[in-house]
Amino acid sequence: MDLNHLVFYYLALGMTIPGILAVISRNPVHAVLWVLVLILHQALLLYTLGSEFLTAIQIIVYAGAVLVLFLFIVYMINLRLEERWKVFVRRSGIGLILIFIFVFLLFKTISVFLALVPAFKPKLPYDLAQASNLVWIARYLFTHYLLQFELIGVILLIVVLGAVFILKKLQEVKNDSF
Amino acid sequence: MVGLNLNVGAFFLELILLVTGLFFFLVDRFISRKSYAFWICLLLCIFSGFIILFIPFGEFTKAFRNDFYSATLKFLLIFGFFFVVILAKEYLVTFRALEYGEFYGLLIFSLFGSFIMLSSQDFLTLFLGLELTSIPIYFLIATNFLYQRRSIEGAIKYFIVGALGSLFFILALGIFYYLSGSLYFDIILTKVAQGDRREEFLAGIVFLLVGFSIKLSLVPFHMWAPDAYEASPVPVTAYLAGFIKFAVLSALIKVLIIAFSPIKDDVGQLLLWVALLSILVGSVLAIIQENLIRLLAYSSIAHMGYALLGLVSGEYVGYGFSIFYGFVYLFMTLGLFSVIIYLYRYNRNILEISNLAGLAKELPLFSFMALIFLFSLAGIPPTAGFMAKFYVFVVLIKGGFLISAVLGLLFSVIGAYPYLRILKVIYMDRPSVSFNRGAFSFLTYLALYISAFLVILLGIYPQPAIEFIQRTLYLYLTFQFLHF
Incomplete structure (x- = not known):
């Protein structure tokens, strides 16, 4: 061992x-x-x-x-x-x-997957000898997948803005003793 | 090395929408006259309607492409959004606590999401667009708790069901990625066209369709719809019922065309029972509803069933008719909701159907408008609802689904009852409550008349609209599959 x-x-x-x-x-x-x-x-x-x-x-x-x-x-x-x-x-x-x-x-699933494992060789689109995984992922994220990355940012921004909006309204209700 | 080559021109319209939405959130506290947001929104709609004619076709990154299909659908969506904004204004005049720039800002974010969805070239962008379309709506539903405490419940219900739908969607994404090694539509298309692993792709498509049908509120996944519709402010209900469903339906059609066209017949088979069940359940449950909004929620379930019938036979013509159905449904809904908002502003109890009794004696014009839209929803001849149903059933019968078409027609007879019952209450019952006649702005009359005009026009002379949509599809297909 x-x-x-x-x-x-x-x-x-x-x-x-x-x-x-x-x-x-x-x-x-x-x-x-x-x-x-x-x-x-x-x-x-x-x-x-x-x-x-x-x-x-x-x-x-x-x-x-x-x-x-x-x-x-x-x-x-x-x-x-x-x-x-x-x-x-x-x-x-x-x-x-x-x-x-x-x-x-x-x-059951594990047995199926074990049969698949030898055939499943992920082919990386980049060379690990040049730079590490992390570097390559960053490069892809900011070039190839730029739009998706930015869109996730927009989604998070909208969630924050919406939450602030709702909380502002909630405070108004409390003040008015609805 | 991966390169970056951005073509910002293709993304211009979306950038404008994003910036406008953020602008509302930024400056709203400093402006006390809140109607500025409405006018900016209206200008934005007109401006984008024009600019969409000049925006170059092409890719922003590989994941986003402005093409024939997306440009046409975006134009139609902006057309609908224009009326949604007018309805929102008309509603917020009375319900002042909601009148903030943020209300319009969230609507614009949702529009932005639907544009992303229509232009996406891979499943990840499509998924993000779908989320962007619905996330602002969760907030808009929840804001209504100022007037209706249980609207929080509706918002949370919609949110949880929507999150579940996203889960299924991502599962489908995982399966597609495993099968083809990519999420781009064109690469998946080549893998599907090779023909082996057809069943595995269909298994992925089942999960994909679950995700889509939660957004479209098709039958096994429809229970959120009445609660969410009842909870939201009325213009947001119109937006949910007409606009979002039209956008999601066109995105589904786009996916079927450019990613799964070799197996679209099988997908049609998958959709057949869902569509028929949606029609049946939506029609039957609409009969027992006493609340107008809940009734319209069930009717929207049924109408999405009709729209899906166009996809069953797997013909491209049918896809065009589905889009036509979605468009007609959008305008029927918007017209009916503008009548409802007019009545709701002066009488909060109007949403119970029995309170509509004798409306025709008091407000003949609005009753007549309601008659047009309800006839159209029921599918009675001189209106667009009839033509849309007619085309869908013609494609179904030509595709050889005779029994399904007969069943659909039978269900549509059941489905006509709830609308005709409203009309009976409006026209034949003795008045029980008095209606106040109030001021109504010019723009809302515009929305009402244009919707009614479109519904009548498309019912009498649908040829140009049909040809427009079919030609768009044809050109799109030609460009898309030119290299095959």
Whole structure:
């Protein structure tokens, strides 16, 4: 067993155990923090596969933005009811059945994909010897996919503007005691 | 090395729209007379209607191309948008709390999105355009909570269902990328034309159609429509019902033409039952509605079903008739909504159908206009609704779908009942509430008369419009497939 395998097994364990812990921990804050551990390991796994861009995205978007949002929501709404054991395991029968179905489907899909893997060789349109993945992605993003990139920016801008507009209206309603 | 070669001229119109929309958000706080936004919008419509005739055809990047089809459809959309803006103004005169530049700004952003959608040359841009078209509308629906608390519910419903639709759309994108290694329409077309992997492409198309039919509110995915329509301000409802559906329908037709034309017959087969079910469910559920807006929501479901019937046979002629149907439906809706807005401004309870009783005695002109538009929606001969339905069914029968055509005609008989019931209430019932006659601006009369004129004209003499659309399609196809 060489170092590669060792790292892979460590990362796989580091993703599986926090995943299980996230599901079975009754405190929602703990669950979210376990998911954070999971995501960091996932990012490292992507790095070992040679996709440093996805690593960066994983950490910035998931660990940085999405989980903070989750934590925010967990603090904002009251989840005390969910923490009681009776409520927590009430529908476990249905859950177990669903888990079996999903595991079955998962193995089916994996077997199909494993048959495809030798045939599937992604052909990169660029040369990795010249520059790294990240550099090439940046170059493509700002030349070839410029319009799409800018459009995503416009969408985000519109969402922010619309949200501010709605909040302004909401404040007016509060002032007028509608 | 990847190069960058931008042809900004082809993107000029979209840039103007974007800048105008941002301008409203920037300066609105400093201007106290809020009607400036309306006039700028109107000028923008006229200006873009002219400038679209001079904008060069060509690519901005590879993903965006201004061509024959997109230019024609953009012209028709601007024509519709002009009337939407007038309706919005007429509504906001009474509902002052919504009268802000941002209201028009969000509408313009949505128009911008639909233009992107029509000019897109790859699925990613198409998807972004689709999102840009609907995201401003979520906000516009939600702003109505000033007058109607439950409009937040409608907005969230529309948002969640729309997000689900985007999910399916992206799934389809993933499948296409896996099958062809690209998201550009032309590359996918060559892969489809090779003929192997037909089934896999069809599986992707199913997901694509789910995404589209959520935006078009076709039957298995129609439940958001009545709630969202009821929740939104009335001009936004008109925009949702007529404009967005026309834009999305033309984008769907474009995708079918330039990415999947070798398997368009199979796609038609996929659409057949969706279209028939939409007609049936929309017509039957419209019967029991007491609220005018909910009734129109169900009728829009049914009408999108009719428009899809043109795509079933997989003939390019049918595609042209579908576009014609969308255009006619846009103007029927806009006309009817301008009548509704007139009544709604002076009586907030008017949206219940029973309150319309005896309208003909009080307001004969507006009742007559309502009669024209409702006849057109029901598909009764001297109006455009009849001609549009007629052409769609002719193509269906010529394509050999006789039983489906008979079923569609039977459903359209059911579908005529709700409209005729409104007319019965308007013309034959005893008046229950009094109607105030109020001032109505010149521009709204313009919108009303032009819509009515178009509906009558296209019903009596549809030849030039049909030929215009068919010739556009023909020229587009010629240029598109010249190299084959």
